Amino acid sequence: METTPPTPLWDPQQYLRHADHRARPYADLLARVPALPREPARIADLGCGPGHSTPLLTGRWPTAHITGYDNSPEMLARAASYAGPTTGGGHIDFAPADLTRWTPPETYDLLASNATLQWVPNHTDTFPALLDALTPGGTLAFQVPGNFEAPSHVLMRRLAQSPRWRDRLGTILRHTDAVLTPTAYLQRLTGLGCAVDAWETTYTHLLTGDDPVLDWVRGTGLRPVLTALADDPEARDAFETQYRDLLRTAYPATPHGTVLPFRRIFVVAVTPATGPHP
Template identity: 70%
Template sequence: MSVAPGSPSPTWDPGQYLRHSGHRARPFVDLLARVPELPATGERPPRIADLGCGPGNVTRLLAERWPTAHVTGYDNSREMLDRAESLAGPTGQGGRLDFAAADAADWAPAEGAYDLILSNATLQWVPGHPDSFPAWIAALAPGGTFAFQVPGNFDAPSHVLMRELSESERWRERLGGRLRHADAVLSPTAYLERLVALGCEVDAWETTYLHLLEGQDPVLDWVKGTGLRPVLTALADDAEAREAFLAEYRELLRKAYPAGAGGTVFPFRRVFAVARRAG
């Protein structure tokens, strides 16, 4: 995973990320449901890449759907890969699941090497990621698929308030410019047009999930695992400043996302695309 140009990559906490694993996995499952069957591969096993695999909890769903395939999850976070490694091994039907270090910002697979390249909630961290689409499509076997989903909620209160606070007078010097804006991702139409121009058959859409979160300050707990990581990384060596920022942000989130009788509703828009190479 990467971040805004000129900013250091955030450190990741697999345990914090997995605290909302059920909600986070749902878009992956919805994406996977639209991925067509892989092209016939003859004697070789199907080859699948999960770009930005995180702790591997959803990468294993790829191995479950295609148990004869060689599935590799790629990530640039050592913490995430260490957590994922416990899932590696043979699938029981001749396939295998493994993990390797790689950054989506410069990952350059061999031409025709994969039958499916998939990325789940990663490309928003990679500035200019659509520029990599031609090479990734070229890395597909004829009839192969490139599929991804990215958050499209950068204009939601959770992110707007985070940016405004980081750019406030108190925090600007330490945190200014570290957080992403809405231009971190494209619209579904823009993704569709880019992929169609590469000769693909494309299915693109967007969905807004209404996650009902439980517990105290659950939206803060959610973003501590993802969008807030650049802030937490920048303040990692200053516990007092970190807690002061969290206290201010917590109060803003409580007003923006009030708790109800059944929990806290957290609307979350996501953008999806499934592109199949001609073949």
């Protein structure tokens, strides 16, 4: 049985330390989205985080009305600086929403999501409702990390399940079933009547600074651990020290920086231009 991870506490400043690397997959995803059925388009950015990637949508659809949704008050407070009219005549705003129980309040031409659905348990169960919230010919486009078998995650889980940490951390981290393969997404969404483009890419990030892989995961994958140990700074620091030493071996520094291979999974699903979904 899948254990629902705790709702992590987010740190926008930490997340944005690698903003360029984190935004690139979203740009690559949006480049594959076809023409939308309405002008101006109505777009939702699901899991918008601190809002730094939301303006990428205005590059493709400058007149669109875009709403960024997120469940973190800290992230939404940071995103607020991007709200308002856009240079192309559109508009950006933000609203709170928990995607584990979100009911779309209206119809959209595009539901886009950047590295968020992996946090939603059994997220494929939400696909029918999301597709029903699209106008005919609308698109569901998302990317999720496909790196749950990478050393950064395997070592984190192994450490959390070790005797010292098992009671506090042993069940809180996501596993390899947090996301599907591109083929599985294609089959699931094709079965719901969509035309699907699904693929994967491994980015090779060159990170700099001291312990940059630890710094990277502090903004994302390590958040459940940091949340669980937030009331015990001594334990938090002890876990990070053990984890840091493991990462140094798995991702050795080179004269030019530390290489972090990062697999991403992309899906663009277009609904039929007419008629209901199956």
